[in-house]
Amino acid sequence: MGLLQTSVFRRTFEQAPAGGSERWVVVVLVLLAASVRLGYAYHGRHVALYGDMIHYDAAALRLLDRHVFSFWGGAPDAYVTPGYPLFLAGCYQLARWFHGSTAAMRTWAVMVQAVLSALTTGWIYAMARAAMRRRFAVLAALLWVIYPPSWWASTQLLTEPLYTFLLYAFAWAFLRAVQRGTPAAWAGAGVALGLTGLVRPTVFPLVAAAWVYLAVVHGPSRRIRQAVAGGLWHTAGFVLPLWPWWVRNARVLHRLVLSDTEIGNPLLYGTDPNYQHDPDLGRGLTSDQQKHLALQRIKDQFTHHPWQALRWYTVGKLHDLFTKPWFPPHPSRLWLINALNALHLVWVFLGCAGLCLGCWRQRAVRWFAVLAAFFVVVQLPFIPVNRYVYPLMPLFFMGTAYLVQTGRDWILARKGGRTL
Template sequence: MESKKLNRKTLIFLSLIFILALGLRMRVFTKQMNVMNLSYDPKNYWIMSHQIVDDGIYGYAYDIPSGISNARVMPGYPLFLAAVYKILGDKFLQITAVRLLQVILSSLSVLLGFLFVKKAFKKDSAALLTALFMAIYPTYVLSTVMLLTETLALFTMLLYFCLSLFAFESGKKMINLITGVAFGAHLMIRPALLPLFIFPFIFALISKRSFTTRCSVQDDGKVCQSEHSEESSLSAIRQKNRPLVSMFLFQLIGVVLIMAPWWIRNIVTLGAFILTAEGSGNPFLAGTYPYFKDYMLDVAEEIKGNNDLQMAYGIERLIHGFKTEFWLYIKWYTIGKTAHIFNEPYLSRLL
């Protein structure tokens, strides 16, 4: 089933899928609407957003306000929470409003998923299946009521994917600039995609490099491509690549426009250029507790707020664990962690 425009049947199915997605998310929202006991990362983000508004300090810590500035997490999601808190002025009403906004964004992500697959593969059936899976996927449904980056990151990522297709298809400077802005917005929430920014351009460059072989027949056989024709081909390739270079530059400008305030803030406030965030120590340390037994109970207070100390202590725990409980750690880092996570989804434990 291939078509450029949505036919009536596809539109009906897509509408039903959207209603299903919205209904499932609203069901979770209504069940969790009065639950305000946050823990772990949701609680930390929540406290952080209040500190931003009330004290003007951007800093991430555990269970308490950081009291000092840091760059442990990207600013996109904390600023989103802070904006809601600033508008409403109530910490608990903030939770409800954020959950409701995330229900809407997650439902719209289903439509973006459909649009991306439809645009990329020109298949209504594949696009509808994508939308359906996104509508019912438990993680996407449950994450809407959690104060976590998942929902906003998914929305901005899919928005970037969709805009990228339009940008490469049209080559228009403004669309490429907007695409770069969308990518920058996603990086401000989750920076994991940053190394992949160049890949669409590499793919486009490779696909455009079609050398034209010109052949002439001589007495001793077929001779292909004279020096003149080779120069002509290279000139043609350069001409073809000029729009690609322009597209790359405009997308890069869009990314820089969004990321620059974060870089400047880090230089001015922290005295260092920090490209994304510097909070890798905590998840690394957390992973050194097999089956999360005695989770973080042995972590001293001075370590909790320091990324470098957390990374160092995590390495120390890892080495000690393999020395003293080798098979436990082997099992944990091979099949144990996967089995533990998928036995009960992580988000379910937080609800």
């Protein structure tokens, strides 16, 4: 049996009907998510800037007022990709047309992010529905609706709300490209991936996913031309939104920067198990110098202390990434935070189990598992901040829902019942 047989794989994704009732389920879920998020955002609409939020806010204002892209405020740079500052600048400009105050601009951005987080619910349901029955797809979407960090994330002027929305737009577009196999579908998935990469370049290697899938499916059947055409359309779609950024960097910075130049700082902090108490690590060094120092430290760690280094880059970082959700502490509501931490761990463990089980039993879930594994592996060399795991939580919710469906079916089968 091939890993992905065309007819079986496509039937898997075609099991979800596109009827009116299906659309109403999506509408209700999105409206429910929007009501929760907009209410939370309005309640905490006074945005307090700190950390990277200060720089994103300033970069957006510089784009509007000086028409210069600079994260640090000096000369033009490419320290971060331009997706999120452009998004903020767009929200700020809309707010200026109606209000004009800086506080109103940030509130407007927060509200837009809340809507994007609600719309992400639709992508989650659509993906889950491609792999499981309706009630369990609803369960996966509802877990995202009620997940408190997804409410709070919308109030932060950081990349997560926009990135998560675009990431799952790409993930769903990829499924549709697998189902349809048309040039337009593959190109659309590529455009969605390129837009996601403009917000966070971690996704760049996923452009190879289409080539791998097409090679596995069409290679044995010798439909090489169709496979190459699909891969080329996907790659062209990926390049399309990124091309202006590459041209800008070549003209303004006089060198080719495909993504950004930020890699040195998070890579260097990722070499230090004591990173939380070492804020001055790499201070005064350029990004290239930090990258060089990080690579040298990694080499030394694995040369002189291989077991300690292996433990830090696997167990240690996985612990820091997954044990707690990305959510602010509330000393006055410690019981609530402890309950959320416990639920978060339950969802992570159940989700992992469901994704692993789905890899064996359900071809559609393999795509979810591949995405989760990819992002975990890519993150391990860098600083293990739980903020970077936040966009993966919908995958764990889908894994949890699939595990619940499988467990229910098994219980009914043992009792001689039938699945619904």
